[in-house]
Amino acid sequence: MAITTAKRTIQFEGRNLQDIPGMNAEQMRQHYANIYPELSTATVQEEVTPQGITITYTTGYKSKG
Secondary structure (H helix, E strand, O other), X not given: OOOOOOOEEEEXXXXXXXXXXXXXXXXXXXXXXXOOHHHHHOEEEEEEEOOEEEEXXXXXXXXXX
16 A cells, blocks of 8 residues: 555635645644745644645634725
8 A cells, every 4th residue: 555645725815825744734834924924823724625734724814894
């Protein structure tokens, strides 16, 4: 039986961010907070799908409509 790595998809406000191998979701959130400061207070949601793992970062900030 072969072991395979699940594909991770990282999403933030409609953007797909590049996965960083060797980092968990919290470490990636801290890394990307240097580029997107609002990520410093974002919540992390991980979902397992048939295609792999989806990590979604959500902030409480919303633009006025």
